Amino acid sequence: xxxxxxxxxxxxxxxxxxxxxxxxxxxxxxxxxxxxxxxxxxxxxxxxxxxxxxxxxxxxxxxxxxxxxxxxxxxxxxxxxxxxxxxxxxxxxxxxxxxxxxxxxxxxxxxxxxxxxxxxxxxxxxxxxxxxxxxxxxxxxxxxxxxxxxxxxxxxxxxxxxxxxxxxxxxxxxxxxxxxxxxxxxxxxxxxxxxxxxxxxxxxxxxxxxxxxxxxxxxxxxxxxxxxxxxxxxxxxxxxxxxxxxxxxxxxxxxxxxxxxxxxxxxxxxxxxxxxxxxxxxxxxxxxxxxxxxxxxxxxxxxxxxxxxxxxxxxxxxxxxxxxxxxxxxxxxxxxxxxxxxx
Amino acid sequence: xxxxxxxxxxxxxxxxxxxxxxxxxxxxxxxxxxxxxxxxxxxxxxxxxxxxxxxxxxxxxxxxxxxxxxxxxxxxxxxxxxxxxxxxxxxxxxxxxxxxxxxxxxxxxxxxxxxxxxxxxxxxxxxxxxxxxxxxxxxxxxxxxxxxxxxxxxxxxxxxxxxxxxxxxxxxxxxxxxxxxxxxxxxxxxxxxxxxxxxxxxxxxxxxxxxxxxxxxxxxxxxxxxxxxxxxxxxxxxxxxxxxxxxxxxxxxxxxxxxxxxxxxxxxxxxxxxxxxxxxxxxxxxxxxxxxxxxxxxxxxxxxxxxxxxxxxxxxxxxxxxxxxxxxxxxxxxxxxxxxxxxxxxxxxxx
Numbered sequence: 001x002x003x004x005x006x007x008x009x010x011x012x013x014x015x016x017x018x019x020x021x022x023x024x025x026x027x028x029x030x031x032x033x034x035x036x037x038x039x040x041x042x043x044x045x046x047x048x049x050x051x052x053x054x055x056x057x058x059x060x061x062x063x064x065x066x067x068x069x070x071x072x073x074x075x076x077x078x079x080x081x082x083x084x085x086x087x088x089x090x091x092x093x094x095x096x097x098x099x100x101x102x103x104x105x106x107x108x109x110x111x112x113x114x115x116x117x118x119x120x121x122x123x124x125x126x127x128x129x130x131x132x133x134x135x136x137x138x139x140x141x142x143x144x145x146x147x148x149x150x151x152x153x154x155x156x157x158x159x160x161x162x163x164x165x166x167x168x169x170x171x172x173x174x175x176x177x178x179x180x181x182x183x184x185x186x187x188x189x190x191x192x193x194x195x196x197x198x199x200x201x202x203x204x205x206x207x208x209x210x211x212x213x214x215x216x217x218x219x220x221x222x223x224x225x226x227x228x229x230x231x232x233x234x235x236x237x238x239x240x241x242x243x244x245x246x247x248x249x250x251x252x253x254x255x256x257x258x259x260x261x262x263x264x265x266x267x268x269x270x271x272x273x274x275x276x277x278x279x280x281x282x283x284x285x286x287x288x289x290x291x292x293x294x295x296x297x298x299x300x301x302x303x304x305x306x307x308x309x310x311x312x313x314x315x316x317x318x319x320x321x322x323x324x325x326x327x328x329x330x331x332x333x334x335x336x337x338x339x340x341x342x343x
Numbered sequence: 344x345x346x347x348x349x350x351x352x353x354x355x356x357x358x359x360x361x362x363x364x365x366x367x368x369x370x371x372x373x374x375x376x377x378x379x380x381x382x383x384x385x386x387x388x389x390x391x392x393x394x395x396x397x398x399x400x401x402x403x404x405x406x407x408x409x410x411x412x413x414x415x416x417x418x419x420x421x422x423x424x425x426x427x428x429x430x431x432x433x434x435x436x437x438x439x440x441x442x443x444x445x446x447x448x449x450x451x452x453x454x455x456x457x458x459x460x461x462x463x464x465x466x467x468x469x470x471x472x473x474x475x476x477x478x479x480x481x482x483x484x485x486x487x488x489x490x491x492x493x494x495x496x497x498x499x500x501x502x503x504x505x506x507x508x509x510x511x512x513x514x515x516x517x518x519x520x521x522x523x524x525x526x527x528x529x530x531x532x533x534x535x536x537x538x539x540x541x542x543x544x545x546x547x548x549x550x551x552x553x554x555x556x557x558x559x560x561x562x563x564x565x566x567x568x569x570x571x572x573x574x575x576x577x578x579x580x581x582x583x584x585x586x587x588x589x590x591x592x593x594x595x596x597x598x599x600x601x602x603x604x605x606x607x608x609x610x611x612x613x614x615x616x617x618x619x620x621x622x623x624x625x626x627x628x629x630x631x632x633x634x635x636x637x638x639x640x641x642x643x644x645x646x647x648x649x650x651x652x653x654x655x656x657x658x659x660x661x662x663x664x665x666x667x668x669x670x671x672x673x674x675x676x677x678x679x680x681x682x683x684x685x686x687x688x689x690x691x692x693x694x
Contacts (some may be wrong), residue, residue, distance in 0.1 A: 033598050034603075052521070057511060061508060061568030062534055062568050065566075065568070065569075069549060070537065073541070076545060085548070086548075145368045148364075156645035165627075165684070168627065168629050168630060169645045170669055175382065177389060177663065178388060187401035284649055306634045320543065
């Protein structure tokens with residue numbers, strides 16, 4: 001974080017600057033008009049208390065939309081019924097959790113009472129394992145290649161990065177169009193003499209493409225983190241290696257990879273955290289199907305709480321508490337990794 | 344100097360033989376260009392195809408459409424076919440009507456002459472044509488403009504609010520020393536760990552109780568205070584010279600004036616980074632709007648597009664065009680601010 005200011009220094013385009021200035025003009029006026037009341041407030045409460053005034057709006061939002069909801073979420077998860085307002089919901093203790101965890105065998109989602117939740121857990125776990133592996137592998141290769149002395153590096157970096165900016169719906173629709181029954185990929189397959197494959201009817205293919213599309217869309221982000229790490233490796237190490245005529249393979253395994261390791265950990269943990277919350281691309285691409293083959297935990301929460309005929313807020317909240325605990329553990333890992341990186 | 348030249352020469356590789364890893368790298372990059380750009384290019388090309396051209400298998404790379412001609416004496420435009428006549432000659436004829444396996448054809452140059460030919464003796468005449476109606480028709484037929492407006496409104500207003508309240512909080516945390524500063528900073532870090540995905544239900548309750556259900560404010564407000572933004576701005580403000588603020592106080596500037604007239608202008612680069620992040624987040628946001636917006640008139644572009652893909656399964660020509668329209672603003676922003684965005688994300692490790 002410490003190098004943020006220097007990184008933020010490059011200026012955006014002139015056009016964007018002009019546009020921003022026009023947009024800011026009325027805001028500027030409004031905020032200048034705020035000065036007299038603020039000056040009065042400062043006189044009444046004193047300069048020492050002014051920082052609280054500046055903190056107030058942001059923390060009011062935090063309180064209303066983050067801290068309060070965490071509390072309510074816990075209340076929701078220990079109450080039942082179909083009412084939305086917490087005081088109208090009967091206390092049921094740990095029943096929601098007991099219901100979620102009511103399984104014959106945890107290895108077989110079909111033996112659970114709430115089998116969709118466990119299918120979601122199993123699918124998300126499978127998805128995360130494949131996705132994080134592929135993500136780390138490909139973003140590492142891409143970062144290494146982009147860090148070489150190649151022509152048009154900026155262009156290639158942009159090529160790998162731009163899908164990061166696309167919305168999940170757009171990403172999913174682009175690939176849905178290519179992968180559909182009469183799509184480009186099936187055309188290529190039949191031209192090569194193969195049979196059309198119904199990618200979204202076969203559970204394994206659906207999962208494969210869910211992972212593939214998600215790696216396609218987000219790889220650029222992780223590549224950038226690794227690239228920043230690669231560029232922070234002191235150049236004199238490489239120069240020394242060059243003097244000694246060290247083979248490239250040894251340079252990679254003895255210098256580059258060990259020094260990149262802290263960034264790799266950041267990438268792995270970040271990818272884990274994002275992966276566990278996977279929803280949008282997969283939801284638009286496969287709808288969780290075929291059947292429940294690509295149903296993720298977040299989709300289960302969304303459908304239980306919002307989309308199904310009978311909205312079960314309690315169950316959705318209990319499931320999100322479980323997901324929250326998992327994410328909490330992963331975030332602790334992230335902080336541990338970040339601390340190691342600083343040392 | 345000579346050493347520098349030597350190094351430079353070595354580095355730029357005039358004398359350096361091409362290592363196999365260089366070739367592999369370029370091959371990888373070429374593959375990357377195809378794999379990353381190809382799908383988007385395919386989407387754009389496909390979006391200009393007519394409905395019938397989209398049903399073709401295997402699909403043609405460019406948007407082709409059958410040529411239609413006006414023939415004197417015929418009320419409608421007629422499709423043109425390259426026809427093999429019984430005497431073996433090949434001519435371009437327009438089809439008047441088709442009866443079973445026979446087609447009644449007419450020569451556009453000489454409308455008095457009519458032919459009857461078997462339908463397998465003719466082939467449609469096709470030229471590259473861009474079906475721009477894919478783009479214009481949805482604007483009239485669906486609430487696309489409404490969704491577009493909603494998305495622009497949400498993105499713009501939410502980004503303004505985010506910039507304002509985040510910068511105020513960052514200013515307090517960066518410039519002042521006050522009791523509870525540590526706790527406030529910790530609270531921001533704590534918020535960083537609570538993604539929207541795990542508090543969907545209770546935020547929905549809060550929004551409903553505030554009477555915001557099914558309004559655009561339900562999308563704008565919950566995500567307006569971003570911990571990421573507070574952090575980013577605070578880090579930047581910490582580097583500002585303290586003397587400047589002291590000097591302003593000497594001149595009897597109020598704390599609000601110091602914030603708005605002195606600190607904010609100096610923080611512009613960081614504000615620009617946050618603005619780009621915020622625009623990106625808001626334009627692409629999906630799960631929360633999907634959960635909270637149930638009426639069509641408040642749908643954002645992403646939710647509308649998702650609804651279309653459910654309804655328009657058979658009307659890919661509209662769906663593809665609308666996808667391109669949703670993608671276009673982001674693509675434009677990226678083309679202009681590419682370097683800026685990548686350095687911003689690369690160095691902060693956020694998105």
